[in-house]
Amino acid sequence: MRLALAAALVASLTTAPAQADDWQDTLNGARGQTVYWNAWGGDGRTNAFIDWVSAQTEARYGVSVQQVKLTDTAEAVTRVLSEKAAGRNEGGSVDMIWINGPNFLAMKAQGLLHGPFVADLPNAQFLDLSPGSPNVVDFTVPVDGMESPWRLAKFVFSYDTARVDAPPATMADFVPWAAAHPGRMTHPDPSNFIGATFLKQALVDFAPDPAVLLQPATDARFAEATAPLWSWYDALRPNLWRGGSAFPENESVQQQLVNDGEIDIAMNFDPAATAAAIAEGLLPETARVFVPEGGTIGNVSFVAIPYNAAHKAGAMVVANFLLDPATQAHMQNIEVLGSFSVLAPERLDAEAKATFAALPTAPALPTLDDLGPTLLEPHASWMTRLTEAWAARYTR
Numbered sequence: 001m002r003l004a005l006a007a008a009l010v011a012s013l014t015t016a017p018a019q020a021d022d023w024q025d026t027l028n029g030a031r032g033q034t035v036y037w038n039a040w041g042g043d044g045r046t047n048a049f050i051d052w053v054s055a056q057t058e059a060r061y062g063v064s065v066q067q068v069k070l071t072d073t074a075e076a077v078t079r080v081l082s083e084k085a086a087g088r089n090e091g092g093s094v095d096m097i098w099i100n101g102p103n104f105l106a107m108k109a110q111g112l113l114h115g116p117f118v119a120d121l122p123n124a125q126f127l128d129l130s131p132g133s134p135n136v137v138d139f140t141v142p143v144d145g146m147e148s149p150w151r152l153a154k155f156v157f158s159y160d161t162a163r164v165d166a167p168p169a170t171m172a173d174f175v176p177w178a179a180a181h182p183g184r185m186t187h188p189d190p191s192n193f194i195g196a197t198f199l200k201q202a203l204v205d206f207a208p209d210p211a212v213l214l215q216p217a218t219d220a221r222f223a224e225a226t227a228p229l230w231s232w233y234d235a236l237r238p239n240l241w242r243g244g245s246a247f248p249e250n251e252s253v254q255q256q257l258v259n260d261g262e263i264d265i266a267m268n269f270d271p272a273a274t275a276a277a278i279a280e281g282l283l284p285e286t287a288r289v290f291v292p293e294g295g296t297i298g299n300v301s302f303v304a305i306p307y308n309a310a311h312k313a314g315a316m317v318v319a320n321f322l323l324d325p326a327t328q329a330h331m332q333n334i335e336v337l338g339s340f341s342v343l344a345p346e347r348l349d350a351e352a353k354a355t356f357a358a359l360p361t362a363p364a365l366p367t368l369d370d371l372g373p374t375l376l377e378p379h380a381s382w383m384t385r386l387t388e389a390w391a392a393r394y395t396r
Contacts, residue, residue, distance in 0.1 A: 035315050037068065043270075045337050050067045063318060073103045080094050089307070090308055096303050102381075115147075118143075121148060127343065152300060152341065156290070167265060197267075222382070271289060271365075287364055338365065
């Protein structure tokens with residue numbers, strides 16, 4: 001029923017008149033194309049959503065989507081870089097990438113991106129693209145129209161209320177909490193994005209001058225900004241699961257540890273993940289989401305088109321479809337994906353607003369107000385240095 005409603009809403013939308021002619025040329029060029037969307041494949045709900053996108057775009061525009069499931073986005077970046085080195089400047093194997101942070105920075109710096117193209121998408125009219133909007137910066141790096149937003153992400157923690165009365169109220173409080181509950185928490189390995197974000201969250205909290213994190217990391221800046229972080233982590237680590245000698249590979253493995261009763265706290269970059277896991281029987285009904293005082297890191301997930309993509313028109317059609325209000329509402333449905341929309345509510349008409357307002361909720365699904373302030377991601381260079389420094393310090 002909900003799928004049919006979303007499909008009907010999608011079918012009812014029209015393109016903006018000022019762009020109609022140019023966009024029709026794009027639609028004509030895209031018909032019959034298969035877009036190879038390189039996207040992290042570790043989440044079943046996201047994979048199912050991409051399958052739904054493919055069915056919708058094929059039915060409406062004659063454009064199918066083939067997900068190339070990645071374990072690391074850098075795989076796709078490396079592929080495009082290799083094609084450029086080989087002189088393959090057309091007909092590339094990667095049409096679209098779900099991308100953020102260091103990978104976007106690397107592609108932009110090396111001239112591996114098509115665009116700017118976002119302003120050419122009719123559904124960009126529903127975005128806030130003003131200076132300072134999360135839609136125009138990626139880990140502090142200006143997007144410059146070279147990638148299009150499609151979902152919001154925010155770092156959150158979850159815990160089992162049946163075993164924990166009060167989770168840590170601040171990042172600093174994780175140390176005394178872990179000391180009082182040894183072995184009952186951990187984090188994914190920082191080679192995984194969620195594990196790295198746990199360290200970044202602490203870095204943002206403890207850095208003497210958080211503004212420095214918005215600039216490229218230098219040796220001097222890094223040493224000064226991370227000193228409090230390492231002191232905090234040195235105190236935390238001995239009381240982590242397995243004494244901080246081993247770490248779950250990713251958030252899914254960590255979630256399983258919570259479900260098995262081995263640990264009590266998990267973390268994710270998807271505020272809806274806990275409610276979704278409960279619905280799928282992967283977490284107890286008593287699991288809930290919390291965020292530390294002061295808020296957590298958040299960002300927008302983007303899609304980008306490589307400079308040599310074989311199916312640029314098709315990729316633009318898919319990027320535009322992802323911004324359709326009906327698509328965004330379908331995606332935000334907790335029964336589908338539960339990711340918050342990137343659209344500006346004030347730019348939506350009454351019908352679209354009503355669709356969002358009618359979406360189902362769940363006890364473990366937080367509201368935007370529950371999530372508190374959104375903290376800016378550090379410049380992409382900080383994440384790379386942070387994970388390398390952690391590995392050097394703690395995996396000898």
